[in-house]
Amino acid sequence: MKEYDVIAIGTGSAMNVLDGMIQRSPDLKAAVIDKDEPGGICLTRGCIPSKILLYPAELVREIERAGTFGIDVAIRNVDFGKVMKRMRTLIDGDINSIRQGLSESPNIDYYHAVAEFVDRYTLKVREETIRSKMILLSIGSKPIIPPIKGLNEVGYKTSDTILYETTLPESIAIVGGGYIAAEYGHFLSAMGSKVTIIGRNPQFLPQEEPEVSALAKRELSKHMTILTNHEVMTAQNEPGGKSLLAVDHKTGEKTTITAKEIMIASGRGPTTDILHPDKGGIKTDEKGWVLVDEFLETSLPNVWAFGDAHGKYLFKHVGNYESRIVFYNAVLSRRIPVDYHAVPHAVFTYPEVAAVGLRENEAIEKYGSEGTLIGFQRYQDTAKGEAMAVKDYFVKVILEKNGLRILGAHIIGPSASVLIQEIINLMYTPEQSARPLLDAMHIHPALSEVVDRAFQSLMTPEQYHHEMEHMGHGENQ
Numbered sequence: 001m002k003e004y005d006v007i008a009i010g011t012g013s014a015m016n017v018l019d020g021m022i023q024r025s026p027d028l029k030a031a032v033i034d035k036d037e038p039g040g041i042c043l044t045r046g047c048i049p050s051k052i053l054l055y056p057a058e059l060v061r062e063i064e065r066a067g068t069f070g071i072d073v074a075i076r077n078v079d080f081g082k083v084m085k086r087m088r089t090l091i092d093g094d095i096n097s098i099r100q101g102l103s104e105s106p107n108i109d110y111y112h113a114v115a116e117f118v119d120r121y122t123l124k125v126r127e128e129t130i131r132s133k134m135i136l137l138s139i140g141s142k143p144i145i146p147p148i149k150g151l152n153e154v155g156y157k158t159s160d161t162i163l164y165e166t167t168l169p170e171s172i173a174i175v176g177g178g179y180i181a182a183e184y185g186h187f188l189s190a191m192g193s194k195v196t197i198i199g200r201n202p203q204f205l206p207q208e209e210p211e212v213s214a215l216a217k218r219e220l221s222k223h224m225t226i227l228t229n230h231e232v233m234t235a236q237n238e239p240g241g242k243s244l245l246a247v248d249h250k251t252g253e254k255t256t257i258t259a260k261e262i263m264i265a266s267g268r269g270p271t272t273d274i275l276h277p278d279k280g281g282i283k284t285d286e287k288g289w290v291l292v293d294e295f296l297e298t299s300l301p302n303v304w305a306f307g308d309a310h311g312k313y314l315f316k317h318v319g320n321y322e323s324r325i326v327f328y329n330a331v332l333s334r335r336i337p338v339d340y341h342a343v344p345h346a347v348f349t350y351p352e353v354a355a356v357g358l359r360e361n362e363a364i365e366k367y368g369s370e371g372t373l374i375g376f377q378r379y380q381d382t383a384k385g386e387a388m389a390v391k392d393y394f395v396k397v398i399l400e401k402n403g404l405r406i407l408g409a410h411i412i413g414p415s416a417s418v419l420i421q422e423i424i425n426l427m428y429t430p431e432q433s434a435r436p437l438l439d440a441m442h443i444h445p446a447l448s449e450v451v452d453r454a455f456q457s458l459m460t461p462e463q464y465h466h467e468m469e470h471m472g473h474g475e476n477q
Contacts (some may be wrong), residue, residue, distance in 0.1 A: 002109075002130045007031045007123065009115050009275070010138035011098065012040020013307045013319035017136055017327045022107050024331070031130050033111040033123070035274075038098040041140045041308065042316035043091065045160045050183055052087040054348045057190035061223075061350040068389050080168035080191050087163070117280030120300060134302050134330060137282075137290055138319070139275060141268040141308035146175065150235040154242050156262040159184065169193050169261040173244055175232050176265035177204050179347050182216070184265060185224050186349040195224035196257050198246050200266075202229045205347065209359055209410045211468060215392055216412060219351055230255065235262065268314055287311065294337040295329045296322055304330050313343050342427035346417035351393055354416035356424050357408030363398045364461060372407075373399040374464035377454035378471075379413045383445030390414060395454040397423065397434075404434045411451075419451050 006021060008014040011034040022028050037044045056078075066073045102110040111125045118124045122131045143158040145151070157165070157172075159180050168191050174181045177199020189195040203210060204217040204226055217226055230246040237243075241260040248255070270288035277284055283291045283299040289311030292298055296306050304326045307319035321338075328334040344356035363372045375397040379385030385393070393413025400407055409423040426437060434455050442452040459467065 001122075002031070002128060004031045004109075004130060004132040005029050006134045006136065007033065007130060007132040008136040008138065009033045009123075010040065010136075010140055010307065010309075011038040011102065012042060012138050012140065013316070013323040014136045014138035015040075016320060016323035017331065018108075020327050021331055022105075026107075028107055029109075030107055031109045031111060031125075031132070032102055033113065033115040033125055035112070035114045036140075037095050038102055038110075038112075039095050040138070040316075040319075042319075043094055043098075045163055047316050048094075049087050049091050049163050050159070050187075051348060052090060053083060053187050054183060056083050057187045058348075058350055060190040065389075078191050081166050083191065084163075084166055091163075114274055116274065116276045117278075117282070118276075119279065120281045121303070122280065135300075135304070136326065136330075137275075137277075137298070137303065137305040137309045138307045138323075139271050139290075139305075139309045141311070141314060142271050143264060144267045144269040145264055146232070146266050148175070148232050148235050148244075151262075151264075154235040154237055154262065156235075156264050158264050162263060169259070171195070171241065171259040172261045172263055173198060173242070173257045173259040174263045174265050175244070176267065177201050177226075177228060178206065178265070178267065179345075180265040180267075181263075182220065182347055182349050184263060185226075186220060189223040190350075194259070196259060197224060197226045198230050198232055198244065198257060199226070199228045200231050200249070202249070204228050205353065207345075208347075208353060208355060209396065211396070212353060212355070212410050212412045215394075216347075216349065216351065216353055220349060227255065227257075268308070270309075270311060285311075295335060296326050296338060297329065302330065313340065315343070315345055318343060342424060342432075344420060344424050346420075348417070351413050352416040353412050354420040355408070355410045356420060357406070357427060358398055359408060359410070360396075360398055360461065363400075363407045367400055367407075369461050371401050372461055373401050373404075373458040374461055375399065375454040375456070375458045376464060376467065377450050377457060379447075379450050382447070382449045382453060384447045385413075385450060387445070388414065388447075395419070395450050397451075397454045399434055399455075399458065403431070404438075405432045406434050413450075415447055419448060422448065422451055 005028045008018050113126050115123045115125050171194035173196045181197050185195045185197045203213050205213045229249045232244050232246045234245045243258045246255045272288045281300045290305040290309045292305050292310045296304050298305050306322035308314050328336045342357050347353040377395050379390045379393040396410045398408040406427050411420050442449050
């Protein structure tokens with residue numbers, strides 16, 4: 001049996017902890033195990049390759065708007081194969097670099113294999129048994145495949161497998177109505193595919209504010225078909241491709257969607273079924289996510305789980321943040337709890353969507369209508385937004401009336417993921433107050449003015465909804 005100072009399962013955010021440990025202890029001996037290509041999900045089949053693909057899609061949509069500004073331009077061809085090859089070249093280069101680094105490190109024994117617990121602090125990898133009193137579980141997640149009758153026989157893509165496609169499907173049906181479905185629907189439709197999105201939730205992008213989701217659905221529906229509140233029941237092969245039978249939850253009406261390909265984008269689930277953490281004395285919840293305390297320690301002392309492993313927030317930036325918390329607690333012996341009060345995210349569609357913190361209903365539930373303020377500003381009512389000829393996109397901010405503490409923010413429109421960072425940073429100050437933003441100069445005429453003016457136009461929730469109805473920004477637009 002091999003003994004290590006630390007065992008890391010997963011080569012994503014766990015490497016942040018391990019790098020810090022090696023810098024502190026040059027003689028440290030570590031085992032690094034990953035059943036997949038090294039680099040973690042974000043690099044190998046998640047946020048990085050998808051964003052490499054989404055940028056050309058954004059260019060397509062931008063070029064299509066050029067006529068608005070008197071520019072006569074046409075897209076002659078979109079080379080899907082070249083777009084995919086560029087992504088694969090960039091990603092494979094990074095993967096190979098990480099693999100080389102792991103393989104050549106004098107501190108690391110790198111196992112490209114499946115690991116499973118056989119006892120407390122003890123793992124089996126290939127035919128070897130290895131052990132350590134410190135274990136880092138950064139084990140990632142996998143696509144959830146819904147129980148659709150006939151789906152396995154018909155065949156389908158996932159966000160993992162579609163990254164290896166070289167030929168654009170003429171048409172594709174995407175099962176799911178969340179971030180992954182929205183982003184790949186945007187990408188594939190911009191490349192030239194006929195896209196149908198089928199979501200089971202009544203709201204498209206259910207994690208977002210209803211008015212953000214409604215506007216995103218309206219704009220994206222210009223390029224694809226989006227069905228909400230539909231449950232896909234069966235899949236079968238047809239002479240013209242593959243068909244899905246979906247039932248409307250509200251009316252019971254059945255709809256048949258036929259496409260050349262099917263993609264499943266209905267969320268991600270745990271990978272603990274192959275790890276068998278229960279054999280190591282590590283508890284999981286009913287879905288299989290690893291249970292952790294507020295310090296990210298599992299039920300087995302000095303075994304830590306972060307990133308996707310515990311299923312709380314499946315974002316790479318959260319995994320990186322959590323890796324710092326694990327380093328403080330596991331390596332520096334501090335007791336610093338995780339703080340999720342301002343977890344941001346973005347959806348890189350066209351329009352772009354970004355959000356952080358509480359939604360309006362959550363804020364009102366916590367502070368009441370009388371203790372909550374809403375700020376709102378449309379892009380088009382700023383000089384830069386007018387110059388860009390954008391319509392209906394907006395910034396919505398949510399504050400606690402007492403002290404103007406920022407509770408949340410929601411943006412839909414160009415550069416949403418960039419604009420929201422100004423708000424996120426203030427949410428990580430001790431007071432979390434909007435006052436620095438209110439007092440600061442904002443460049444005129446720059447797009448950041450839309451954020452400034454949202455904070456300058458605070459109103460009660462009742463006044464906000466009256467304003468939204470007046471401007472035609474109702475939830476069912």
